Amino acid sequence: MIQFISTYKEHYxxxxxxxxxxxxxxxxxxxxxxxxxxxxxxxxxxxxxxxSFVNNLFTLAIIFSTGFSYGLTPIVGSLFGKEDSCGAGQALKNSLAANLLVALMLTVVMFVVYLNIHRFGQPEELLPLIRPYYLVLLASLFFVLVFNAFKQFADGITDTRTSMWILLWGNAFHIVLNYLLIYGILGLPEMGLLGAGVSTLIARIVMPIAFAFLFFRSKRYIPYLNGFKLNGFSKELFRRLNALGWPLAFQMGMETASFTFSTIMVGWLGSIALASHQVMLTVSSLCFMVYYGMGAAIAVRVSNFKGKNDIVNVRRSAYAGFHIILLMAVISAGSIFLLRNHLGPIFTDSEEVNAMVITLIFPFLLYQFGDGAQIAFANALRGIADVKPMMYIAFISYFLISLPAGYFFGFTLDWGVKGVWMAFPFGLTSAGIMFYLRFRKRTLA
Known part of the structure; x- marks a missing residue:
């Protein structure tokens, strides 16, 4: 045990x-x-x-785009490990160009979805609320991708504090604006759901502007700014960004799609089921995003050691990160289990929704280990730039296992929304095991 701790202590x-x-x-x-x-x-x-319906559709688009932007991290992380700041600055310039093209593509795709929104089988009474909210969120996609490019660059050079502060201040501003526009405070019109969309758009415009200002003005970034300004666009860098970015986008997109398509299935069960699904997804995302914060650190550390060709510490960084995420999973799942009777009332006054939320706690607890494993080893694979197999693993786990299981449990066995949720442990745990086996194979000494 002492030997084990000493091996991983510095990595922790x-x-x-x-x-x-x-x-x-x-x-x-x-x-x-x-x-x-x-x-x-x-x-x-x-x-x-x-x-719930609109946010899950846009979560798919945003996670897909975030996955694409993650292609920058192993490139910048490796260049940082080699102390090539000019190359890292050039990589950011190429990433911005690539992300803008992806933003244009996603905007077109999501607009086509909007034109067919009535074909998704959602309750008719929701459509007048869905349509305007959807269009406002659509306008914000461009700014999400610009922010992603700057954030992944900063993470790759181990400057994780800058994005943290921008996110914290941006989200605080967003929450205040939300309150003012949803409820019509300080003489503003009471806009309800549309007000939440408008505040989201404004916050997403402000954050990339703040990041760009810091990049061009801060002394911290001067060595990288020189590379950004002096080096032109590189076909090789652009090719590498796309070679890494698209598999990551599809891997993360397929995982999110399993939740998005599950939301569509839950919508067939009615507004109460959909509202309870949204409450539990919000709670679940708490764990996912915390785990993914540590997962991103795994990717950066692994890519730095990969740049130095230090495979022993590549493995140790990944395993140490997995240990930390497992600890987070135990704490998070235990806390949410203890609070299970109090979650629903935080979000809504509906007794029907609250009762349904409690039934979703058990499947939620079941998939925490699998979620932690797939996050840890997906990011470890991202750090060593071994991303293509991740697409196939994601397809098997989420499209061949999770989605059919969700339909079977939810509708064939008539378990309802709880049955749809019972599929998630199967998909996420399968992905975690396969990502681990792939990473182990690729890093054997």
Whole structure:
């Protein structure tokens, strides 16, 4: 045991130093999600159901785009390990160009979805709320991708504090604006769900502007700014960004799609089921985002050691990160289990929704280990730039296992929303095991 601790001690400390700002930044996003859901839910249960449907569609688009931007981290992390600051600055310039093209593509795709929103089988009473909210969120996609490019660059050079502070201040601003626009405070019109969308758009515009200002003005970034300004676009860098970014986008997109398509299935069960699903997804995202903050630290540490060709510490960084995420999972799952009877009332006054939320706690607890494993080893694979197999693993886990299981449990066995949720442990645990086996194979000494 002493030998085990001494082997990983330095990695634990380094991951905590690097990962804590990322976790805090992710918690800021979660607090925003909680505030959104609480404010909208207490304004109207039907608005909460509409928000659930739209937010899950856009979560798919945003996670897909975030996955693409993650292609920058192993490139910048490796260059940082080699102390090539000019190359890292050039990589950011290429990443911004690539992300803008992806933003254009996603905007077109999501607009086509909007034109067919009535074909998704959602309750008719939700459509007048869904449509305007959807369009406002659509306008914010461009700014999400610009922010992603700057954030992944900063993470890759181990500057995780800058994105943490921007996220925290941006989300605090967002929450205040949410309250003012949803309820019509200080003479502003009471906009309800649409007000939540407008505040989201404004916050997403402000954050990338703040990051760009710091990049071009801060002394911290001068060595990288020189590379950004002096080096032109590189076909090789652009090719590498796309080669890494697209598999990551599809891997993360397929995971999120399993939740998004599950939301569509839950919508077939009615507004109460959809509202309870949204409450539990918001709670679940708390754990996911905290784990993913540490997962991002794993990717950075692994990519730094990969740049130095230090495979022993590549493995140790990944395993140390997995140990930390497991500890987080035990604490998070235990806390939510103890609070299970109090979760629903935080978000809504509906007794029906509250009762249904309690039934979803058991499947939620079942998939925490699998979720932690797939996050740890997916990020470890990202750190060593072994990303193509991740697409196939994600397809098997989420499309061939999770989604069919969700339909079977939810509708064939008639378990309802609880049955849909019972599929998640199967998909996430399968992914975690396969990502681990792939990482182990690729890093054998």
């Amino acid at each position: 400390k380094a991951l905590f130093r690097l990962g804590l700002p990322l976790v805090i930044g992710q918690l800021g996003i979660i607090i925003l999600g909680f505030a959104d859901t609480i404010m909208v839910g207490h304004h109207s249960t039907i608005e909460l159901a509409a928000a």
